[in-house]
Amino acid sequence: MSPSGDLQTRFIQGDRRALARLITEAENGTDTGRAALRALYGRTGQARTIGITGPPGAGKSTLTNEFAKALRARGQTVGIVAVDPSSPYTQGAILGDRVRMQELSSDTEIFMRSLASRGALGGLSAATLDVIALLDAFGKEVILIETVGAGQDEVEIAGTAQTTVLVNTPGTGDDIQAMKAGIMEIADVLVVNKADLPGADLLVSQLRALLSLLPDRTWMPPIVKLVAIENVGIDELVAACDNHWEYLTASGRLRGQKEERVRHQILNLGRARLLAGLMDDAEGGVRLDELVRAVADGELDPHTAASEWVGQEAPA
Amino acid sequence: MTERKIRVLVAKPGLDGHDRGAKVVARALRDAGMEVIYTGIRQTPAMIAEAALQEDVDVVGLSILSGAHLELFPAVIEACRERGITPDSTIFFCGGIIPQEDVAAMEQIGFRAVFGPGANTNDIVKFLRERVGAPV
Numbered sequence: 001m002s003p004s005g006d007l008q009t010r011f012i013q014g015d016r017r018a019l020a021r022l023i024t025e026a027e028n029g030t031d032t033g034r035a036a037l038r039a040l041y042g043r044t045g046q047a048r049t050i051g052i053t054g055p056p057g058a059g060k061s062t063l064t065n066e067f068a069k070a071l072r073a074r075g076q077t078v079g080i081v082a083v084d085p086s087s088p089y090t091q092g093a094i095l096g097d098r099v100r101m102q103e104l105s106s107d108t109e110i111f112m113r114s115l116a117s118r119g120a121l122g123g124l125s126a127a128t129l130d131v132i133a134l135l136d137a138f139g140k141e142v143i144l145i146e147t148v149g150a151g152q153d154e155v156e157i158a159g160t161a162q163t164t165v166l167v168n169t170p171g172t173g174d175d176i177q178a179m180k181a182g183i184m185e186i187a188d189v190l191v192v193n194k195a196d197l198p199g200a201d202l203l204v205s206q207l208r209a210l211l212s213l214l215p216d217r218t219w220m221p222p223i224v225k226l227v228a229i230e231n232v233g234i235d236e237l238v239a240a241c242d243n244h245w246e247y248l249t250a251s252g253r254l255r256g257q258k259e260e261r262v263r264h265q266i267l268n269l270g271r272a273r274l275l276a277g278l279m280d281d282a283e284g285g286v287r288l289d290e291l292v293r294a295v296a297d298g299e300l301d302p303h304t305a306a307s308e309w310v311g312q313e314a315p316a
Numbered sequence: 317m318t319e320r321k322i323r324v325l326v327a328k329p330g331l332d333g334h335d336r337g338a339k340v341v342a343r344a345l346r347d348a349g350m351e352v353i354y355t356g357i358r359q360t361p362a363m364i365a366e367a368a369l370q371e372d373v374d375v376v377g378l379s380i381l382s383g384a385h386l387e388l389f390p391a392v393i394e395a396c397r398e399r400g401i402t403p404d405s406t407i408f409f410c411g412g413i414i415p416q417e418d419v420a421a422m423e424q425i426g427f428r429a430v431f432g433p434g435a436n437t438n439d440i441v442k443f444l445r446e447r448v449g450a451p452v
Contacts, residue, residue: 017400020372028320091321092346098367099356105366112370116321116351 051161056149061100079135122156158186170199344437365395
């Protein structure tokens with residue numbers, strides 16, 4: 001049997017090493033990874049996916065740890081995908097989310113994988129959806145996805161997970177920060193973590209005021225106060241995510257959301273494929289160098305150069 | 317997309333909390349373009365083996381300063397073996413306070429290299445690049 005087929009067989013039998021290896025293959029975009037995704041994709045669609053995002057140091061990993069324990073306590077199996085940034089200079093990475101999740105590693109029903117962002121800018125990595133698909137196909141009932149420490153604009157998670165939890169902490173800015181466009185808009189559940197610190201109630205009231213300004217929605221994000229490291233408020237968070245799940249299923253929104261997600265994924269993969277085609281073409285690389293020099297010398301503008309590079313007529 | 321990244325688990329078994337060395341090595345490997353999963357301190361052999369399994373690493377690096385390496389390191393190797401991760405398929409290396417007379421014992425159970433105090437991080441990077449044999 002081919003190495004790929006053997007891995008798939010072991011995967012279907014529940015071999016966790018096969019799962020780990022296929023995640024690596026998918027992440028590296030190898031033929032083995034692609035073949036596995038093709039063969040196993042029919043097994044996906046069973047898992048619930050919950051994204052956890054927020055600024056660096058907000059407590060995402062600690063919260064994910066407690067969340068996973070709460071899910072296990074009610075008998076659900078858990079997959080965790082935790083993304084940390086790659087260096088823009090060396091492409092290396094320190095993946096440190098396990099430090100806050102040490103107690104999970106004694107439970108074989110939890111599978112946790114650290115991913116480096118590998119240059120992706122939205123707070124996840126390009127392969128995150130593939131990794132989620134593999135955990136889903138493996139039978140994990142709930143998949144928690146922890147993003148890179150996100151600032152204001154890393155909103156990719158909202159198009160990736162069914163439920164997005166935004167973790168805030170007191171003392172990180174005034175209400176104008178919360179009014180800005182971007183990450184505040186994508187939350188399905190708002191968390192105020194470190195709620196034992198001064199300013200927590202002020203933050204809650206600011207978030208509440210902000211929510212009151214949102215146009216009428218069928219789902220109003222609840223605000224959950226918690227102290228993740230002391231496991232205070234986790235049950236309320238789990239309940240809030242359950243409510244959102246019920247809303248998604250009852251409203252029929254789940255299907256629409258899935259189609260949006262898949263459309264976005266196909267477009268992204270298509271774009272990457274087209275670009276790779278241009279870059280792999282040796283002639284394309286040489287022409288790119290020529291165009292770079294022409295633009296740098298001021299002979300050409302970047303828009304015309306791009307049109308020429310992809311082989312289009314420059315717009316008149 | 318298709319480039320092969322070297323993934324390294326850096327772990328600290330046992331009860332000593334001296335993680336400066338492990339962090340310096342983790343940082344050096346990061347700067348060499350590798351993806352380093354850092355577990356934190358006070359790991360049991362089972363925890364390290366689970367992390368190695370789930371993260372599908374090419375390399376496992378252990379750091380210890382408590383003197384318990386003769387007890388703990390074989391236990392880590394054994395816990396990894398139970399999960400199908402062997403020194404044949406995965407590169408194990410270690411560092412910390414490991415007396416010269418114990419180095420042979422470490423190599424005997426599967427560690428390919430022992431880096432003690434004063435080791436140059438460039439040597440560690442070079443060693444791993446050669447052994448994993450992946451383009452960086």
